[in-house]
Amino acid sequence: MKFADNLPIYIQIMNFIKVKIVSGEWNGGDQLPSVREFSKQLKVNPNTIQRVYQELEREGLIFTQRGTGTFVREDEAMIRQLKQSRAEELMDHFFREMQNIGFQKQEIKRMVMEWVEKEEKE
Amino acid sequence: MIKLMKYEIRETHKFMTGILVLVLLLITGLHAAVGQDGSASAFGSMFVLFSMLTFFGAGLAAFLYIVGSFKKELYEDRGYLTFTLPVTGYQILGAKLLVAVMWFILISFVTFFYLIFAAMAFGDPEINTWELIKGLFQLLPVKALAVDGIFSFISMINILILIYFSMAVGRMTFRNKKIGGIWFIIFLVLAGLFSFGRTEISELLPYYLDLETFRILNLEGIAASNLQVHLDSGFALNVQSEEVVNIASVFYTLITFVILFFGTGYLIEKKIDL
Amino acid sequence: MKPIVEIRNLTKKYGNKTALDGLDLNIEKGKVTGILGPNGSGKTTLIKIMTGLMRPTSGKVLIDGNEIGVQTKAVVSYLPDRNFLYKWMKIKDAGRFYRDFYADFDMDKFTKLLQFMKLDPEMKITSLSKGMQEKLNLSLVLARNAKLYIFDEPIAGVDPVARDQILEAIINNYHPDSSVIITTHLVRDMENIFDNVVFIQEGRILLNGNAETLREERGMQIEELYKNIFTEGGSGL
Numbered sequence: 115m116k117f118a119d120n121l122p123i124y125i126q127i128m129n130f131i132k133v134k135i136v137s138g139e140w141n142g143g144d145q146l147p148s149v150r151e152f153s154k155q156l157k158v159n160p161n162t163i164q165r166v167y168q169e170l171e172r173e174g175l176i177f178t179q180r181g182t183g184t185f186v187r188e189d190e191a192m193i194r195q196l197k198q199s200r201a202e203e204l205m206d207h208f209f210r211e212m213q214n215i216g217f218q219k220q221e222i223k224r225m226v227m228e229w230v231e232k233e234e235k236e
Numbered sequence: 237m238i239k240l241m242k243y244e245i246r247e248t249h250k251f252m253t254g255i256l257v258l259v260l261l262l263i264t265g266l267h268a269a270v271g272q273d274g275s276a277s278a279f280g281s282m283f284v285l286f287s288m289l290t291f292f293g294a295g296l297a298a299f300l301y302i303v304g305s306f307k308k309e310l311y312e313d314r315g316y317l318t319f320t321l322p323v324t325g326y327q328i329l330g331a332k333l334l335v336a337v338m339w340f341i342l343i344s345f346v347t348f349f350y351l352i353f354a355a356m357a358f359g360d361p362e363i364n365t366w367e368l369i370k371g372l373f374q375l376l377p378v379k380a381l382a383v384d385g386i387f388s389f390i391s392m393i394n395i396l397i398l399i400y401f402s403m404a405v406g407r408m409t410f411r412n413k414k415i416g417g418i419w420f421i422i423f424l425v426l427a428g429l430f431s432f433g434r435t436e437i438s439e440l441l442p443y444y445l446d447l448e449t450f451r452i453l454n455l456e457g458i459a460a461s462n463l464q465v466h467l468d469s470g471f472a473l474n475v476q477s478e479e480v481v482n483i484a485s486v487f488y489t490l491i492t493f494v495i496l497f498f499g500t501g502y503l504i505e506k507k508i509d510l
Numbered sequence: 511m512k513p514i515v516e517i518r519n520l521t522k523k524y525g526n527k528t529a530l531d532g533l534d535l536n537i538e539k540g541k542v543t544g545i546l547g548p549n550g551s552g553k554t555t556l557i558k559i560m561t562g563l564m565r566p567t568s569g570k571v572l573i574d575g576n577e578i579g580v581q582t583k584a585v586v587s588y589l590p591d592r593n594f595l596y597k598w599m600k601i602k603d604a605g606r607f608y609r610d611f612y613a614d615f616d617m618d619k620f621t622k623l624l625q626f627m628k629l630d631p632e633m634k635i636t637s638l639s640k641g642m643q644e645k646l647n648l649s650l651v652l653a654r655n656a657k658l659y660i661f662d663e664p665i666a667g668v669d670p671v672a673r674d675q676i677l678e679a680i681i682n683n684y685h686p687d688s689s690v691i692i693t694t695h696l697v698r699d700m701e702n703i704f705d706n707v708v709f710i711q712e713g714r715i716l717l718n719g720n721a722e723t724l725r726e727e728r729g730m731q732i733e734e735l736y737k738n739i740f741t742e743g744g745s746g747l
Contacts, residue, residue, distance in 0.1 A: 117731065123721075153681055322581070510563040
């Protein structure tokens, strides 16, 4: 994975995992790679992965079973909620960027509608 | 320290064995060239001259090689290995000196005995070998040779440690590797100072030990027994191969050795920046 | 927790040139610390003092509570940025050399590292390319179970494949009881393996902190921070 420019690595890896869960690539009950394995794959410090797992556990997305490993939590509501907050984040980001380049909310709304219609036709 | 010596030997053994083989070949060649009747052809005398030069060269090369092995540690990247090992500077220095001593003993002994062997092998085959050796030992001033050997040995080790010391001082004072040859100037100056000191001290305290009788002599005693005194090397030799040594000079040599050894070790340990 | 390295008011002068200027620094135990700075910033001098290759002009350095000497050399595993092995050696001889001198050298680990690096123990040191040489040196250093590993420019001048292998080997063999110090000017390739970073210039510490906290505070990666700090005038601070 490639890291973006403005966020701590652990947050970027957390987001990466969240996307995997939300998209259904990683399902409830799936086992995550071990800290060492994951740090090797991403070429990052194991302490960073450790922190990622701790934070995700604190947020209730994953859980660790002593001796067996770390797993994605089987919780539909949690995943829905995650999906929701992730979507909000993306929308937030989108609107902020559009406003940055000079579009007003109404304009953006109109453009989104047009874009959706165009997509549907194709 | 044994381990340090092991790797010092592995580093130097090829070159040293090479020198030894060369010397042995030359001795063989010499005997063959001179021939059994003792008269030498024109080629033979050329060969003798050439061999003498090569003997000298081989000795010098061996010596310089030992010197170079220390230089490698101080002036080249190998120091990054040696000086980060969990050993003291004294151990590193001790290992290098002991291995050098070992090589010089080995080479001189093998050369010496091979000389005798070659003399017999190329000599008259009728003569009984064992008788010849016995005769040889009776003829040779064994004691004088031993004393000479020990003293030339000590002075060589002293030169070696003086070179090591000079290199350490040179490395410490001048960080610039481009003037790495500075150690040689330091060496010449120090060698001059030390031999001046030795001469002074042996003139100041002119008491000599006669190695034949273990009597202490003063200068009049020496004059009476017709001994030649070599002040520079601190010992004397008379015509009957009887030897006397200047006592003060011997102590001087030993003390400078100890000072130089610990001085060099201290510099390696505390002062040198790689 | 007590730091693995404590540096107090460390100064190093060469004649009238000052390489380290009253430097104070603690290196955290169990962490990977990156020492970052351009050439001539003093980072190599700092490393050389920690490994016992140089003596401080003044000040104090303690490793694991001890002054630099035989005791610290036995617990520090140092990777210099040059070829320091005997020319006559084969790779396996280099392993034996390390086993002979370092009680914490693990021959099995060395063999595994060689396999990982695809190095043949029968190869002669003199026949190795720059990248292979670097991989061998790293294998020797990592095969020790040392308290402190010091890597001086571990990936400088090696190709990208070797670079990845070297990074992977460092990550793989790092364990939380040991501490790691890495100097580099190739910040982009290495920044993700640092817990802490120390920026050093003209023998002084400009900035020292947790890498993630710095990314968060400054809103940029360490590489960008490095460029900001060390681009002319050092205006980035």
